Amino acid sequence: MAVCTVYTTQSLNSTCSISTPTKTHLGFHQKQVVFYTTTRKSIKRNNSYSSEISCSAEETKTVVIGLAADSGCGKSTFMRRLTSVFGGAAEPPKGGNPDSNTLISDTTTVICLDDYHSLDRTGRKEKGVTALDPRANDFDLMYEQVKALKDGIPVEKPIYNHVSGLLDPPELIKPPKILVIEGLHPMFDERVRDLLDFSIYLDISNEVKFAWKIQRDMAERGHSLESIKASIEARKPDFDAYIDPQKQFADAVIEVLPTQLIPDDNEGKVLRVRLIMKEGVKYFSPVYLFDEGSTISWIPCGRKLTCSYPGIKFFYGPDSYFDNEVSVLEMDGQFDRLDELIYVESHLSNISTKFYGEVTQQMLKHADFPGSNNGTGLFQTMVGLKIRDLYEQIVASKAGATLEAAKA
């Protein structure tokens, strides 16, 4: 007997239909039954019903993830790693504005919060405010639109055009399974913050931010060293006032610091990366090394992990962060051979992989992304897997709750 599980009692939609006969099913009116199954099967349960069904998806609200960081701190790279965990390529809306900042894949839609700039480039210049200043952003609209998407309602979202510096006509955004809002202020406005199912802050230390900016803006965009320094300095007061404080609200923080393995290092190539994970967050159980809750220092270099100077050092332990209880996983140094990462992966627990070696596989798949040889890539990948797990748990719990409600 094939068993069909009923998860919701929402209206029958286009993705799900039931063929003859037209009797009631499990005590519900046929038109109010939606099945969570992808197969077309004959079902028989409680001797009450037998039918052919064809269903493709459960109805569930959009899960909303917030990713905060300053410009040039690796948000796009993180997004590429995250969407890859869900499979399929993320692309701008088809046939839309070529300068759209939105990326859509089967499961995720990533919107850039720069689209809620209320002042364009000229407007900011005239008023003497930076894009980081809340006065240059429309938080009412951000809240209304994120809420609408979370409630399953499409929105016409504005577009901030980074090429022209103008606000372009809006684009249609349909509610996805997972909505990622990335940018400067996903956790600034309390109303928007409360809509987030999970939040991440990329905390790049000034030294490292400077090194990355130089690498990108000098090498790839032809800016001078002086102009890069000036732009970082000009943004700093607003960054400190409006962006940085958001990290206290994040469920996970990826902190990127200069290495401690090389005394007085000022090259910024070898990094010490800390994954700070809040305890007690619903659907999120922090990753741990060897033994949950213990304090552990681990140098994995040797027979199973090739390490050239200055080596690799891991640390794991409990801590507190803005008065919150957290677990911290830290990696200082860089991998010589990415395929050997499996050795490290096998000593980590709670990593929410679907098969042995999935972290290593993801890292190898994107070996050309910035940070793939160090803790930035490793921890971004692990957070991506945790988000997939969180999403799956939310979907399962909503489905279960609806079933319970239907039974009552």
Ligand SMILES: Nc1ncnc2c1ncn2[C@@H]1O[C@H](COP(=O)(O)OP(=O)(O)OP(=O)(O)O)[C@@H](O)[C@H]1O
């Ligand atoms: N983990 C990393 N290791 C080394 N360099 C990195 C890393 N992540 C990002 N970078 C550098 O920073 C630059 C910006 O990265 P990315 O485009 O992902 O950031 P962003 O926050 O999306 O930037 P923006 O908001 O300006 O578009 C990259 O081109 C690269 O030079």
Ligand SMILES: O=C(CO)[C@H](O)[C@H](O)COP(=O)(O)O
């Ligand atoms: O901090 C930023 C977020 O990416 C940008 O500086 C802000 O969006 C303004 O963009 P532009 O410099 O293209 O006018």
